[in-house]
Amino acid sequence: MKIAVTGATGLIGRALVDRLLAEGREVVVVTRDPGRFAGGRRPGVAACGWDETPESMAARGIEAWVHLAGEPIAGKRWTKAQKEAIRRSRVETTRRVVEWIERSGGEGTVLVNASAVGFYGTSDTATFDEESPGGGDFLASVVAKWEGAARRAEEFGARVVLARFGVVLGREGGALPRMALPYRMGVGGPIGTGRQWISWIHLDDAVGLIVRALDAPVGGPLNVTSPHPVTMDEFGRTLGRVLGRPHRLRVPAAALRMIFGEGADVLLRGQRVLPKRALEWGYSFQYPHLEGALRAIFG
Numbered sequence: 001m002k003i004a005v006t007g008a009t010g011l012i013g014r015a016l017v018d019r020l021l022a023e024g025r026e027v028v029v030v031t032r033d034p035g036r037f038a039g040g041r042r043p044g045v046a047a048c049g050w051d052e053t054p055e056s057m058a059a060r061g062i063e064a065w066v067h068l069a070g071e072p073i074a075g076k077r078w079t080k081a082q083k084e085a086i087r088r089s090r091v092e093t094t095r096r097v098v099e100w101i102e103r104s105g106g107e108g109t110v111l112v113n114a115s116a117v118g119f120y121g122t123s124d125t126a127t128f129d130e131e132s133p134g135g136g137d138f139l140a141s142v143v144a145k146w147e148g149a150a151r152r153a154e155e156f157g158a159r160v161v162l163a164r165f166g167v168v169l170g171r172e173g174g175a176l177p178r179m180a181l182p183y184r185m186g187v188g189g190p191i192g193t194g195r196q197w198i199s200w201i202h203l204d205d206a207v208g209l210i211v212r213a214l215d216a217p218v219g220g221p222l223n224v225t226s227p228h229p230v231t232m233d234e235f236g237r238t239l240g241r242v243l244g245r246p247h248r249l250r251v252p253a254a255a256l257r258m259i260f261g262e263g264a265d266v267l268l269r270g271q272r273v274l275p276k277r278a279l280e281w282g283y284s285f286q287y288p289h290l291e292g293a294l295r296a297i298f299g
C-alpha cells in the first residue's frame with residue numbers, strides 16, 4: 001500500500017513513517033521542504049511539496065492518506081496572527097489534500113485526518129466520547145472547520161477517519177519534554193488548579209490507532225486517547241514520581257496567561273475524553289496507564 005503522509009516530519013508523523021516502512025509500505029511525504037528528502041535518502045520514501053498538481057499527485061498511485069500537518073497549537077502566544085495561522089494551516093492544507101483525493105479518484109481510498117480532543121471544548125466535570133457534541137471555544141471551532149474540510153472527501157467516495165488526538169506523549173517532541181523540564185530542574189508542580197483533565201496517549205498507541213484506522217473498514221470520529229485520562233495534578237504527581245523529582249511548586253494560571261495569552265488555556269483547561277470506538281474495535285492499548293507510559297518513555 002502506498003500512503004501519503006503530511007506532517008511526516010513532526011512528532012506523530014516521524015513515528016508513523018517508521019512504522020509504515022517497517023511494515024513494508026511505501027510512503028510519500030508531503031512537506032513544506034521536500035529538499036530534506038532529496039536523492040532517495042530513505043528507501044521506500046518519496047517526497048513532494050504542497051504545490052504538487054492534482055495530475056502529478058494522481059500519477060503517484062496513492063491508496064491512503066494521513067494528514068497530520070498544521071502550525072503548532074501550544075508553545076506560542078495566541079496573537080490574532082497566530083490564531084489565524086493555526087486555523088489556516090489546517091483548513092487550507094486539508095482542502096488541498098481533498099483536491100488531490102478528488103483527482104486521484106476517492107473510491108476505495110482512506111483519509112485519516114488529524115483532529116484534536118479540543119473538538120469537545122473544555123470541562124472539569126463532563127466526560128466525552130465520540131458521540132458528544134462539539135464545544136464553543138476557539139479550538140473547538142478550528143477543529144470543527146478542519147473536520148468539515150476533511151469530510152468533503154466522503155463526497156468523492158473516500159472513507160474518512162477523524163483522529164481526535166489527546167496529548168501525545170513521546171520523548172522527542174510534543175508537550176511532554178516541556179512539561180518534564182521544570183521537574184528535572186526540581187521546580188515541578190501543579191499547573192493552575194490542577195483539576196483540569198488531561199486526556200493523554202503514548203506515541204506508540206497513537207501510531208497503532210492510525211494504522212488500525214488505515215486498515216479497518218470504519219469511518220467517522222475516533223478518539224485517540226488512552227482509556228485512563230487523569231487530572232493535571234495527578235499527571236504532575238506521576239511525572240514527578242517517574243523522574244524521581246518533587247511535585248510541589250504550583251504554576252499560577254496568571255503567569256501562564258501573561259506569557260501565552262488565551263493560548264494558556266491549552267494547559268489550564270482540559271477535557272476528560274474516553275476512546276469508546278477504539279475499545280469497541282477491541283484495540284489493545286500497549287500503555288493504558290500513565291505511569292507505565294511515562295516509565296516506558298523515560299526508562
Ligand SMILES: NC(=O)c1ccc[n+]([C@@H]2O[C@H](COP(=O)([O-])OP(=O)(O)OC[C@H]3O[C@@H](n4cnc5c(N)ncnc54)[C@H](OP(=O)(O)O)[C@@H]3O)[C@@H](O)[C@H]2O)c1
Nearest residue numbers: 007009010011012031032069070071089114116165167168
Ligand atoms: N502531538 C499532540 O499532542 C497532538 C494533540 C492533538 C492534536 N494534534 C494534531 O496532530 C497533528 C500532528 O501532531 P504533531 O504533534 O506530530 O505535530 P508537529 O510535531 O507540530 O508537526 C506538524 C508538522 O506539520 C507541518 N507544519 C507545521 N507548521 C505548518 C504550517 N504553518 N503549515 C503547514 N504545515 C505545517 C510540519 O511539517 P513540514 O515542516 O514537513 O511541512 C510539522 O512537522 C497536528 O495537526 C496537531 O495539531 C497533536
